[in-house]
Amino acid sequence: xxxxxxxxxxxxxxxxxxxxxxxxxxxxxxxxxxxxxxxxxxxxxxxxxxxxxxxxxxxxxxxxxxxxxxxxxxxxxxxxxxxxxxxxxxxxxxxxxxxxxxxxxxxxxxxxxxxxxxxxxxxxxxxxxxxxxxxxxxxxxxxxxxxxxxxxxxxxxxxxxxxxxxxxxxxxxxxxxxxxxxxxxxxxxxxxxxxxxxxxxxxxxxxxxxxxxxxxxxxxxxxxxxxxxxxxxxxxxxxxxxxxxxxxxxxxxxxxxxxxxxxxxxxxxxxxxxxxxxxxxxxxxxxxxxxxxxxxxxxxxxxxxxxxxxxxxxxxxxxxxxxxxxxxxxxxxxxxxxxxxxxxxxxxxxxxxxxxxxxxxxxxxxxxxxxxxxxxxxxxxxxxxxxxxxxxxxxxxxxxxxxxxxxxxxxxxxxxxxxxxxxxxxxxxxxxxxxxxxxxxxxxxxxxxxxxxxxxxxxxxxxxxxxxxxxxxxxxxxxxxxxxxxxxxxxxxxxxxxxxxxxxxxxxxxxxxxxxxxxxxxxxxxxxxxxxxxxxxxxxxxxxxxxxxxxxxxxxxxxxxxxxxxxxxxxxxxxxxxxxxxxxxxxxxxxxxxxxxxxxxxxxxxxxxxxxxxxxxxxxxxxxxxxxxxxxxxxxxxxxxxxxxxxxxxxxxxxxxxxxxxxxxxxxxxxxxxxxxxxxxxxxxxxxxxxxxxxxxxxxxxxxxxxxxxxxxxxxxxxxxxxxxxxxxxxxxxxxx
Numbered sequence: 187x188x189x190x191x192x193x194x195x196x197x198x199x200x201x202x203x204x205x206x207x208x209x210x211x212x213x214x215x216x217x218x219x220x221x222x223x224x225x226x227x228x229x230x231x232x233x234x235x236x237x238x239x240x241x242x243x244x245x246x247x248x249x250x251x252x253x254x255x256x257x258x259x260x261x262x263x264x265x266x267x268x269x270x271x272x273x274x275x276x277x278x279x280x281x282x283x284x285x286x287x288x289x290x291x292x293x294x295x296x297x298x299x300x301x302x303x304x305x306x307x308x309x310x311x312x313x314x315x316x317x318x319x320x321x322x323x324x325x326x327x328x329x330x331x332x333x334x335x336x337x338x339x340x341x342x343x344x345x346x347x348x349x350x351x352x353x354x355x356x357x358x359x360x361x362x363x364x365x366x367x368x369x370x371x372x373x374x375x376x377x378x379x380x381x382x383x384x385x386x387x388x389x390x391x392x393x394x395x396x397x398x399x400x401x402x403x404x405x406x407x408x409x410x411x412x413x414x415x416x417x418x419x420x421x422x423x424x425x426x427x428x429x430x431x432x433x434x435x436x437x438x439x440x441x442x443x444x445x446x447x448x449x450x451x452x453x454x455x456x457x458x459x460x461x462x463x464x465x466x467x468x469x470x471x472x473x474x475x476x477x478x479x480x481x482x483x484x485x486x487x488x489x490x491x492x493x494x495x496x497x498x499x500x501x502x503x504x505x506x507x508x509x510x511x512x513x514x515x516x517x518x519x520x521x522x523x524x525x526x527x528x529x530x531x532x533x534x535x536x537x538x539x540x541x542x543x544x545x546x547x548x549x550x551x552x553x554x555x556x557x558x559x560x561x562x563x564x565x566x567x568x569x570x571x572x573x574x575x576x577x578x579x580x581x582x583x584x585x586x587x588x589x590x591x592x593x594x595x596x597x598x599x600x601x602x603x604x605x606x607x608x609x610x611x612x613x614x615x616x617x618x619x620x621x622x623x624x625x626x627x628x629x630x631x632x633x634x635x636x637x638x639x640x641x642x643x644x645x646x647x648x649x650x651x652x653x654x655x656x657x658x659x660x661x662x663x664x665x666x667x668x669x670x671x672x673x674x675x676x677x678x679x680x681x682x683x684x685x686x687x688x689x690x691x692x693x694x695x696x697x698x699x700x701x702x703x704x705x706x707x708x709x710x711x712x713x714x715x716x717x718x719x720x721x722x723x724x725x726x727x728x729x730x731x732x733x734x735x736x737x738x739x740x741x742x743x744x745x746x747x748x749x750x751x752x753x754x755x756x757x758x759x760x761x762x763x764x765x766x767x768x769x770x771x772x773x774x775x776x777x778x779x780x781x782x783x784x785x786x787x788x789x790x791x792x793x794x795x796x797x798x799x800x801x802x803x804x805x806x807x808x809x810x811x812x813x814x815x816x817x818x819x820x821x822x823x824x825x826x827x828x829x830x831x832x833x834x835x836x837x838x839x840x841x842x843x844x845x846x847x848x849x850x851x852x853x854x855x856x857x858x859x860x861x862x863x864x865x866x867x868x869x870x871x872x873x874x875x876x877x878x879x880x881x882x883x884x885x886x887x888x889x890x891x892x893x894x895x896x897x898x899x900x901x902x903x904x905x906x907x908x909x910x911x912x913x914x915x916x917x918x919x920x921x922x923x
Contacts (some may be wrong), residue, residue, distance in 0.1 A: 187899065188582065189856060190864055191830065191887045192838065197251045197453040202465055205711065206235060206608050207570055207647065207884065208215045209530040211224070212218055212246065212247060212248075212382050212384065212385055212802045213246050213247065213248050213252070213289065213380070213383075213385075213386060214244060214246045214249060214250035214305075214378075214380045214386070214628060215244060215245050215246030215250075215384065215386040215389070215438075216243070216244055216245075216246075216250050216260060216305065216376045216378060216381045216386075216390060217241050217242070217243050217245055217294070217376070217383060217389055217390060217392065217412055217413050218240055218241070218242060218243075218374040218375070218376060218390070218392035218410070218412065218413075219241045219242065219243035219293045219294045219369040219410070220240075220241040220293060220312075220901070221239065221240060221241075221372055221373075221374050221392065221394040221684065222239045222241060222312070222314075222315075222406065222408065223238070223239040223315045223406060224237070224238050224239070224315055224372060224396055224403070224404040224405070225237045225238075225239075225315035225320065225329035225853045226314055226401075226402065226403035226404060227351045227352065227355060228238055228351050228352075228724065228727075228817060229351075229352070229360060229402070229816060229817050229819055230350055230351055230352050230724070230729070230730065230731070230817075230819065231733065231819040231820075232350070232359060232360045232361070232818040232819065232820050232844055233352050233358070233359055233360070233818065234352070234357070234358050234359075234360055234363065234402055234818075235317045235319075235352035235353075235355040235356065235357055235358075236264075236266065236278070236319075236355060236356040236372075236404060237264060237280065237315045237316070237319025237355050237356055238264040238280075238315055238318060238356065238372045238373075238374055239312070239313060239315035239317075239318060240262055240264070240283075240312075240314075240318060240376075240733040241291075241293055241310055241311065241313070242260065242262075242288075242294055242305060242310060242311050242315050243295070243308075243309070243310045243378055244305045244306065244307055244308065244309055244310075244528060244636045245295065245308075246381075246384065247307060247313060247749075248302060248306065248307065248384075248536050249298075249300055249304040249305065249306050249307060249447045250288075250378065250380060250381060251303070251304060251378070251379070251380050252285055252287065252288040252301075252303055252304050252311075253303045254285070254286035254287060254303075255286075255339070255340075256339055257336070257337055257339040257379070258378075258379060258380075259284060259285040259378065260280060260285040260376045260377065260378035260381075261282040261283065261284055261285070261325065261330060261337060261376075261377050261378070262283040262284075262285065262313065262318060262375070262376055262377075263279065263280060263282050263315060263320060263327065263373075263374070263377070263539045264279070264280040264356045264373065264374055264375075265278065265280070265356070265372065265373040265374065265375070265416055265497075265539065265540075265541075266278040266279075266281075266356055266358055266370065266371070266372050266373075267370070267393070267416045267417075267419055267541070268362060268363075268365070268368050268369070268370055268371075269368070269369045269371070269419060269420060269423060269424060270365050270367050270368040270369070270573070271367070272421075272424060272425070272431065272452070272454065272464070273464050273466075273545060274416075274417065274419065274420035274424075274450070274466050274541075274543060274545060275362075275411035275466075275495045275541075275543050275704065276361040276362075276416070276468075276495070276496065276497045276541040276543070277358050277359070277497060277542065277726055278357050278358035278359075278362075278497055279327075279354050279356060279357070279497045279499075279539065280318075280319075280324070280354065280355055280356035280357070280541065281324040281325060281326055281327065281355075281501060281503075282324065282325050282326070282327055282330065282377075282871050283313065283317070283318045283320075283411050283918045284323050284324075284325055284339075284341065285313070285322050285378075286323070286820075287301075287302060287303075288301045288302060288303070288304060288305040288306075288309070288324065289301050289309075289310075289311045289312065289313065290306060290309050290311075291309065291310045291311065292308065292309065292310060293310035293312075294308070294310055294422050295308035295309075295310035296308045296349030297310070299490055300408075301368060303498050310902055317499055318531070319355050319356075321324065321347065321348035321349065321353060321354055322347060322348065324354040324355075325337075325341030325342070325343075325504055326341065326342060326343075326344070326501075326502065327503060327537065327538070327539060328503055328504055328505065328537075329341055329342060330377060331473045331539075332377045332382075332385075332387070332445060332470070332471035332472075332473060332538035332539065333382065333444050333445040333471050333472060333473045334368070334379070334382050334473070335377055335378050335379035335380070335381060335383065335387070336379060339816040342416070342687040343362030343502065343561075344484060344502030344503075344504065345501055345502035345660055345713060346502075349785070350724070350731055351527075351724055351730060352500075354500075354501045355451050356372075356883060357498070357500050357501075357865050359498075359676055360402075360813055360816070360818055362611040363398060363402060363813075366756045366812045368398075369395070369419075369423055369426075369427060369525065370395070370396050370397070370398055370404065371393050371394065371395050371396065371416055371419040371607060372390055372393065372394055372396050372404070372406075372416075373392065373393045373394075373415060373416035374391065374634045374768050375390055375415070375470075375539055375601050376390045376391075377390065377471070379477075379550075383749060384470075384788075384808075387470075387471050388418055388438075388446055388470065389413040389471060390413075390471075391413075391414070391415035391416070392410050392412045392413060392414065392415075392472075393405045393410075393411050393414060393415060393416040393418065393419055393588075394407075394409070394410045394411065395408040395419070395423065395427065399840065401781055401816070403807070403814060406429075407589070408428070410877045415448055415449045415468055415470055416468065416541065416895040417436060417450050417466055417468040417541055418436060418876045420435055420436075420466060421434040421450070422432050423713075424452075424704050425609075427645050429890060431452065433452040433453065433454070434450055434451075434452045435450065435451055435574075435879075436448060436449070436450045437449050437450075437572060437574075439559070439570050439571075439572045440472075440570075440773050441561060441565065441566075441570055442565075442566040442567045442742050443565065444472050444473055444474050444561075444565055444566070445469070445470060445471035445472035445473060445474075445538065446450060446470045446471060446472060447467055447468065447469050447470065447472060447476070447559065447570070448467070448468040448470060449465070449466070449467050449468075449559075449572055449574070450466040450467075450468075450897075451463070451464065451465045451466070451574045451575055452464050452575075453552040453575045455727075456547070457745075459549055460547050460548065460549050461547065461548055461549075461550070461551060461552055461577070462473050462491075462546075462547050463481075463482075463545065463547075463552070463575060463576075464543070464544070464545045464546065465479065465543070465544045465545070465557075465663040466541055466543045466544075467479065467536060467540070467541065467542055467544075468470070468540070468541035469536050469537060469539070469540055469541070470538065470539070471539075472538060472561075472563075473538060473563065474561040474562060474563040474564075474565045475525070475535040475536050475538070475561065475562040476536030476559055476560070476561065476599055477523045477527070477535055477536075477543070477544035477560040477561055477784055477922050478510075478521065478522035478524060478558075478559070478560035478564035479510075479520060479521050479522075479544055479557070479558075479559055479560075480518050480520040480557065480558040480559075480560070481518060481519050481520065481555075481557050481576055482517065482518055482542055482556065482557070482576045482577075483514075483515075483516070483517055483518055483519050483548070483550065483576070484550040484553075484575055484576070484577045484579040484580060484610070485517075485579040485580065485581065485582065485583045485612075485613075486579065486580040486581040486582060486583050486584055487548050487549060487550030487577040487578070487579065487580045488548055488580075489519045489532070489546045489547075489548050489577070490545040490546065490547050490548070491544070491545075491546060492512050492519075492544075492545070492901055493544065493546065493813065494509050494510050494521055494542070494543070494544055494545075495511065495542065495543045496509070496510070496534070496536070496538060496540065496541075496542040496543075498543075499554030504532045505532050505534060505535075505537065506524065506525075506532055506533050506534050506727050507534060507904055508528065508533075509534070510522055510523060510524070510534065510542070511523075511524055513579040513588075513590075514588045515588075515608075516583070516588065516608075516610050516612075519546065521544055522560070523535050523562060526562075526563065527562050527563055527631055528902065533562075535562035536562070537565075546721060548577035549577075549580055549635070550576075550577025550578045550580050550595075551577070552575040552576065552577065552578070552583065553575070553576060553577075553578040554573055554574070554575070554576070555573070555574070555575070555576030555653075556571050556572075556573060556574065557571065557572055557573070557574045558570075558571050559571070559572070560872045567790065571772075573599040582612065582613040582614075582668075582673070583610075583613045583614075584612045584613070584614055584666060585609070585610070585611055585612055585614050585664055585665070585666035585669040585672045586608075586609070586610050586612060586672065587607055587608070587609050587614055587662055587663075587664055587672055587673070587674035588608045588609075588610075589605075589607055589674055590605070590606040590607055590644065591605035591606050591684045592605075593605060593685060594685050594913075595686065596685055596687070596689075596690060597649075597652070597685055597686075597687055598687075598688070598689055598862060599651070599652070599653060599654045599687055599688065599689075600651040600653065601651050601653050601660075602648050602649060602650055603648070603649045603685070604646055604647065604648040604649075605646070606640060606644050606645065606647075607637075607644070607645055607647060607662050607674060608643050608644055608645075609621055609637075609643055609645055609664050609707045610643050611666065612666075612669070613668075614666035614667055614668045614669045615667045615668075616664055616665065616666055617664075617665045617666070620663070620664050620665035620671075621645060621662075621663075621664040621838030621875070622634040622635060622636055622637060622662070622663060623635045623636075623637060623639045623647035623648070623649065623660060623661075623662055623681075624661050624662070624663055624678075624679070625649050625650070625658060625659065625660035625662060626655050626658075626659055626660075627652050627653075627656040627657065627658055627796075628656045629633070629657075629878055630678060632659075633645075634663075635648065635650075635852050637662065641661045644685070646877040647660075647662055652687045653687065653766055653875065654687050656687055656901070657684060657687070658684055658685060658687065659682040659683070659684045660682055660683055660684070661673050661674065661675055661678050661679065661682040661683060662674045662679060664699065675763075686769070686776075686863050687863075688863030689735065689863065690861065690862075690863055690908075691767070691861075691862055691863065692859060692860065692861055692862075693764045693765075693767060693801075693860050693862060694763045694764060694765075694858070694859060694860040695858075695859040695860075696760075696855075696857070696859070697734055697736040697738070697856070697857060698717055698732065698736070698739045698740055698856050698857075699736050699737065699738050701762030702760075702761050703760075704717075704740070704758060704759060704760055704761060704763075705758075705759045706756065706757070706758055706759075707759070707885055707888035708755045708756040708757040708841070709753075709754035709755060709757075710751050710752060710755055710756040710813060711752050711753035711754060712743065712748075712750075712751070712752040712753065713742045713743045713749060713750050713751035713756060713844070713851070713852075714742070714743065714751075714756045715740055715741070715742060715751055715757075715758040715840075715842075715855075716740070716741060716742070716743055716744045716745075717736050717739070717740050718738055718739075718741075718744045719738050719744075720732065720741060720744065720776065721744060721745070722741075722744070722745065722746050722747070722749050723746060726747075726748075726749065726750060726782065726850055726852065727750070727779030727780075727781065727782050727817050727850055727851075728741065728742075728749055728750070728777075728779070728852040728854075729741060729777045729817070729819065729852075729854045732854075732856050733777075733821075733854075733856035733857050734775065734856055734857040735821040737857065738856075739775075739854050739856035740758055740840075740854060740855040740856065741777070741852070741853065741854040741855075742756060742842055742851070742852055742853045742854070747920075749852065750844070750850045750852050751789075751842055751843070751849035751851045751853070752842040752844055752854070753844065754843070754844065754845065755841055755842065755843040755844070755845065756841075756842055756853075757839055757840065757841045757842075758839065758840045758855060759837060759838070759839040759840075760837055760838045760839070760858060762798065762834070762835040762836070762837060763835075763836045763837065763838070763858075764835075764836070764860065764861055765797075765826045765834070765836035765860055765862075766833055766834045766900070767831050767832070767860075767863070768832075768861050768862070768898055769825065769827070769861070769862060770825070770826050770827075770832060770861070770862040771823050771824065771825050771826070771860065771862070772795070772813060772823065772824055772826055772836065772838070772858075772859070772860050772863045772904065773821060773823035773824070773857075773858075773859055774793075774821070774822060774823075774838065774855060774856070774857060774859070775809055775819045775820065775821050775822075775853030775854075775855070775856045775857045776791070776793070776808065776814075776819075776820060776822060776840065776853070776854065776855055776859040777817060777818065777820070777852070777853060777855075777856075778791045778808045778809060778814055778815055778817070778818055778842070778851075778852070778854075779816060779817035779850075779851070779852045779853075780809055780815050780850070780851045780852075781813065781815060781816050781817070782849070786850075787809070787810050787811040787815060788810050788849055789809060789843050789844050789845060789851050790807050790808060790809040790810050790815075790843055790848060791805075791807070791808040791809060791840060791841065791842045791853050792804065792807050792808075792840075792841040792843070793806050793808070793822070793839070793840055793841075794838070794839050794840065794841070795807045795824070795826070795829050795830055795837070795838055796830065796836070796837045796839075797826075797830040797831055797832065797833040797835065797836055797837075798833055798835035798836070798837065799830075801830075802839070802879050803830055805822070805829060805838075806822060818891045819856070821857075823839050826860075836860075838858065840853070840855050864918060871901065871915070872884060872919045872921065872922060874887045874888045874891075874915075876886045880919065884917075884919065885916075885919060888915050891911075892907065892911065892915075895907050895919060899911055899915075901914040901915050901918070
């Protein structure tokens with residue numbers, strides 16, 4: 187029987203960092219002695235860019251190689267972390283700064299005076315934030331083996347050597363910066379061959395707290411915590427700035443013949459007979475990388491409210507950023523890479539210099555258990571294990587149903603949809619004939635179909651083909667003698683799965699490469715809407731590139747320099763857009779920046795919609811001081827019917843304003859589109875019942891929908907279902923398909 191314990195922090199007061207990390211000490215030994223500054227480069231597309239200054243120290247007893255233009259110098263990674271609500275997440279990472287020359291300063295010890303192509307014993311070398319953010323010196327992570335320190339030189343640049351303001355730099359999503367109560371931390375990490383060969387690669391990362399300013403720049407605060415990676419901020423600041431979290435435990439786990447993982451975990455008693463389990467795993471320098479986290483689950487214990495976070499790869503790093511997949515396997519739960527190494531060497535794995543966070547809630551009380559971390563690349567071992575908190579037993583294992591396949595978002599008309607589930611009896615007996623798919627179309631009573639055994643505890647459910655006007659709703663159920671009826675999803679008929687029946691269509695898309703009939707009005711004295719490839723350079727809050735990559739966009743003036751709005755408003759109105767399809771969604775990318783000038787954060791951009799009846803309805807107001815008023819391309823989307831009656835003459839207008847005191851206001855619009863689902867991809871409305879034959883039954887079915895005032899019967903798109911729709915349908919019927 188497993189022992190139930192409280193999990194607390196590591197007591198390090200009596201341990202030196204060297205003892206804690208197992209630092210060898212002999213030979214060259216580079217550490218991050220200081221993280222003195224953070225540079226901020228603004229935002230593009232909702233992504234902000236930073237770089238972190240790093241000062242290295244050689245605390246070893248031999249000089250450290252620092253040879254430029256060869257693979258015998260350090261590469262320097264920069265990361266950012268956030269703590270909020272008791273959880274730590276890595277929210278950003280940079281490419282790697284390649285070292286080129288070492289100075290002979292004495293930050294950590296007395297320097298022996300040797301520099302240039304070496305970092306002398308006791309010497310330190312400062313690389314400023316600007317230098318660490320220089321495009322020309324940044325190489326990708328994927329070519330580096332952080333355990334051996336090996337990398338090719340010259341390094342590759344898959345997307346070119348230089349780019350826009352965020353290219354290659356430490357990228358962080360604006361949404362990750364805007365969560366109230368967040369505390370932020372940066373990390374510097376050095377990797378170099380001779381340090382690794384001496385066995386000194388485990389102390390090469392240090393972290394420091396930073397404060398976020400009103401313009402999203404970062405200011406360093408508190409001391410640099412040397413030789414400890416960013417995950418330790420969770421322990422040291424988990425309950426507030428300089429307030430340690432006593433429930434955070436951090437351990438180290440080494441892969442045989444490879445590098446080290448730092449693993450943190452904590453449990454929280456929620457006071458309602460449930461517990462929140464949080465695990466953070468930082469891969470310091472394991473080249474094999476992590477592929478799956480597998481956690482034992484006690485008998486009858488639930489695992490709900492699951493969470494996964496990892497930073498995104500960017501700027502040409504080849505790794506797939508798809509989130510790890512969660513699976514409930516009855517006696518274990520796991521998150522795993524979307525594909526194995528054999529299937530895709532660039533699948534999302536827990537690579538070196540990266541931390542992933544996992545969380546879930548369970549009614550199983552915490553007890554010690556063996557947790558498994560699978561490794562991604564082939565190597566000496568295929569997995570490593572460690573002891574940590576896991577949910578204990580709740581009761582006899584009940585009948586359980588677990589979804590295996592994803593539910594489709596849309597299915598073509600008259601096409602069956604199949605998916606697999608796993609059904610396990612636990613300690614119960616499943617009643618014969620109770621394993622069924624329950625389904626209904628367009629409301630009404632649920633019908634049921636027996637599931638088909640697919641081998642072992644896997645069963646296949648098949649939803650019959652549905653007509654375009656139907657709305658399928660369905661769930662799977664089984665009944666145990668003791669457990670009773672179990673459903674998946676949990677709410678069964680009260681919360682079933684569903685999907686759209688139809689073919690995804692795109693009746694309108696404008697990439698701004700041509701003027702499709704926009705109008706520009708307003709009383710602004712300068713900065714009226716203009717269309718073209720941005721040439722302003724992004725140095726005054728204006729976009730430096732368009733949103734969709736086609737080249738052009740609409741923006742407020744398109745000149746280098748003074749391109750902002752002055753003395754009033756400028757209004758961009760779209761041409762008529764067909765938004766009459768049922769469920770049509772209209773979307774656009776917009777840019778708004780008012781955070782500069784003497785009177786920042788005073789002005790707004792108003793976005794409105796009309797169906798051609800002369801009335802305008804507000805979709806959104808951007809600004810004056812929300813997260814959308816600091817620049818960056820942000821996509822917004824709205825279901826048309828939620829705001830106006832859908833018609834074939836939908837208009838949008840973008841009213842960007844400079845109505846207050848002196849300020850710099852820049853705006854942009856791009857990629858305006860409508861997405862909808864149609865009954866088929868041929869556009870043959872006359873085949874109303876989708877049986878591929880245009881005959882009397884189509885007329886009969888249309889008149890039935892017309893009598894029921896079904897929205898699909900609004901053939902002419904004027905918002906009214908009347909005699910003119912009948913005439914329009916009969917005209918199409920006479921033309922055939």
